[in-house]
Amino acid sequence: MAKRQKKNGIKKVGIISKHNIASSADYLRKLVEEIKKFDKDILLDEYSAKTLGEKTSYDKAALLRRCDLVIVLGGDGTLLKAARAAGRSKQAMVAGVNMGHLGFLTGFTPQRFFSSLPRIFAGNFHKDERFLLRVTMYRDGKKRYTTLALNEAVINQGGFARLIKMMVEINQRQLAHYKADGLIIATPTGSTGHALSANGPIIHPRIEGFVLVPLCPARLGVRPIVIPNDRQVVIKLETQWRAEKKPIVLTIDGQITINLKRGDSLRIRTSSRKFTMIRMAGHNYYRMLRQKLGWGE
Numbered sequence: 001m002a003k004r005q006k007k008n009g010i011k012k013v014g015i016i017s018k019h020n021i022a023s024s025a026d027y028l029r030k031l032v033e034e035i036k037k038f039d040k041d042i043l044l045d046e047y048s049a050k051t052l053g054e055k056t057s058y059d060k061a062a063l064l065r066r067c068d069l070v071i072v073l074g075g076d077g078t079l080l081k082a083a084r085a086a087g088r089s090k091q092a093m094v095a096g097v098n099m100g101h102l103g104f105l106t107g108f109t110p111q112r113f114f115s116s117l118p119r120i121f122a123g124n125f126h127k128d129e130r131f132l133l134r135v136t137m138y139r140d141g142k143k144r145y146t147t148l149a150l151n152e153a154v155i156n157q158g159g160f161a162r163l164i165k166m167m168v169e170i171n172q173r174q175l176a177h178y179k180a181d182g183l184i185i186a187t188p189t190g191s192t193g194h195a196l197s198a199n200g201p202i203i204h205p206r207i208e209g210f211v212l213v214p215l216c217p218a219r220l221g222v223r224p225i226v227i228p229n230d231r232q233v234v235i236k237l238e239t240q241w242r243a244e245k246k247p248i249v250l251t252i253d254g255q256i257t258i259n260l261k262r263g264d265s266l267r268i269r270t271s272s273r274k275f276t277m278i279r280m281a282g283h284n285y286y287r288m289l290r291q292k293l294g295w296g297e
Contacts, residue, residue: 010121013040014063014092016082017047018074024099025051027110028073034114038121043067060085067092069120069278071113075100080253083150083275086132093127093276095120104192104292105150107279116280125278130189130205131229134271135252139264147252148271151190154251155235155260156182156215163218164248165238170231175212177238178222182215185233185268192293194254200224204285210270232269237262 013035021028028051035042043066049057060082063070070092072079079096096106097113108116119125135153136146157164166183168175186195187210188203196202200213201224208229214222227233239248240262247259250266289295 010068011041012043012067014043014045014058014067014070015048016045016060016063016070016072016078017051018078018099019047021047021073022051024073028052034117038117061087064092065089070094072096072106073099074106075103076105077255079105080150080255083132084148084253086148086273086275088273091274091276093278095278102292105189105277107277107283119280120278125280126283128205128277128279130275130277131187132271132273132275133185133187133210134269136267137250137258137264138267145258147256148273149252150187150275151193151253152184152186152195153268154182154184154194155248156251157246157248167236167238168212169234170227176222178214178217179219180214180217180222183235184213184215186211186213201226202289229270232267235266235268237264
């Protein structure tokens, strides 16, 4: 999954910024000035352009499609939004600069990214490909919503603590009738997030599979299960809302919510689209786990 990049094919650089990038305007301005020294074309998103007083801006999908490298300035949330904009055609590589808090996905600190620019533009980095989930919701037999997820899809009922009944099939074969507070379907990328908090396993990014993690199941024997990437999961909701303002919801990457009702079904599979991040030599996944999670300390 991690591939060494040997040739310098970076000509166009895009910048996607967190919504409050104005608070880091000096860093953004210096970054643009530094990139220009390498004679690269620079395309900006809405927030970056507004902060720099530029009139021309592009949406995330256009930046990922038109650029060779896209720099994401923000936390993991900003990067997750960028990932869901991935299109079918050639996609840019992404460098995540952590201007948030934990920064699991954004692999560069602001200062380290500056010092890494010469090596990046010389092609001295590794490509780290992450797969995405395609999550599609059907109601009354018709497709009502579809989106991508880099981390996870979660079914739950928010703060309303009652069991949700779901029937889960894998490639048209019944797995189980779950009675639980909810269900998480997470990629290896998302296995260190919500799924881990629910006692799911940490899955190395090179493992080609995704995990189903029940939330507080009624039966203690119900456990997380890792599914190969070439399988399709179908989840049929068998529980109706129990409170007017407490609907059962599908949440994507902690950012998008869709209300569900009895009879709705979700189809979840691996997308053909990829999200490619760059890492510098010396990046170590296990060290990152120790540092970010205090794992094994």
